Amino acid sequence: xxxxxxxxxxxxxxxxxxxxxxxxxxxxxxxxxxxxxxxxxxxxxxxxxxxxxxxxxxxxxxxxxxxxxxxxxxxxxxxxxxxxxxxxxxxxxxxxxxxxxxxxxxxxxxxxxxxxxxxxxxxxxxxxxxxxxxxxxxxxxxxxxxxxxxxxxxxxxxxxxxxxxxxxxxxxxxxx
Numbered sequence: 528x529x530x531x532x533x534x535x536x537x538x539x540x541x542x543x544x545x546x547x548x549x550x551x552x553x554x555x556x557x558x559x560x561x562x563x564x565x566x567x568x569x570x571x572x573x574x575x576x577x578x579x580x581x582x583x584x585x586x587x588x589x590x591x592x593x594x595x596x597x598x599x600x601x602x603x604x605x606x607x608x609x610x611x612x613x614x615x616x617x618x619x620x621x622x623x624x625x626x627x628x629x630x631x632x633x634x635x636x637x638x639x640x641x642x643x644x645x646x647x648x649x650x651x652x653x654x655x656x657x658x659x660x661x662x663x664x665x666x667x668x669x670x671x672x673x674x675x676x677x678x679x680x681x682x683x684x685x686x687x688x689x690x691x692x693x694x695x696x697x698x699x700x701x702x703x
Contacts, residue, residue, distance in 0.1 A: 601616050601617055601618055601637065601639060601662055601664055602616070602617050603615065603616040603617075603637070603664055603666060604616075605666060605668070605669070607669050607670065610691060610692060611672075611689055611690055611691045611692055612668055612669065612670060612672055612690040612692065613687065613688070613689055613690070614635055614637075614666060614686075614687070614688040614690065615685055615686070615687050615688075616637055616664065616685070616686040616688075617684060617685060618639050618681070618684055618685070618686050619684040620641060620642065620644075620684070621639045621640065621641055621642075621684070622642075623681045625639055625640035625641075625642075626638070626639045626681060626686060627639075628679055628686075628688060630672070630674045630677055630690070631674065632668075632671040632672060632674060632693070633667065633668050633670075633671055633672075634665060634666060634667050634668055635665075635666045635668065635688060635690070636663065636664070636665050636666075637663070637664045637666075637686065638661060638662070638663045638664075639661070639662055640660070640661050641659045641660060641661075641662060642659070643659050643660075644659075668690070670692050670693070671692070671693045672690035672691060672692055672693060673690070673691045673692070673693055676691045677689065677690050677691070
């Protein structure tokens with residue numbers, strides 16, 4: 528009988544050991560799953576972050592471009608009406624003959640020659656912000672224009688260029 532009890536106790540102990548081993552494996556699997564899901568969560572967060580940066584990079588690039596081009600001289604305004612695009616550029620101290628305007632259907636290039644007031648040897652500049660020498664401004668237009676019908680005038684140091692828009696061709700489509 529003692530042998531039988533020992534045998535039963537041994538079997539019970541083995542069953543308990545198997546149960547403990549199974550429980551330990553389950554815990555280990557759950558821990559690995561949690562670790563894996565945490566890793567997946569971290570990866571997802573990083574991917575979302577990178578996607579967000581990529582999307583905002585375009586906005587940042589545009590803002591930086593707007594800021595840096597706004598600081599380029601000569602300064603210019605571009606106004607669009609229903610019929611034309613008007614470009615106004617400040618060119619203080621420039622003579623009419625020192626201005627050149629080149630047009631395409633979708634852009635304007637303005638070059639101007641600013642004359643030196645003083646020779647370099649005559650003065651020591653403490654601060655120098657005004658343009659001297661040749662300057663160039665290239666503007667992309669918001670619509671195509673009639674290059675041959677463009678008009679420009681230069682009054683009070685302001686160059687105004689009127690650019691009539693190309694009429695948009697409208698086509699009617701027969702519906703069958």
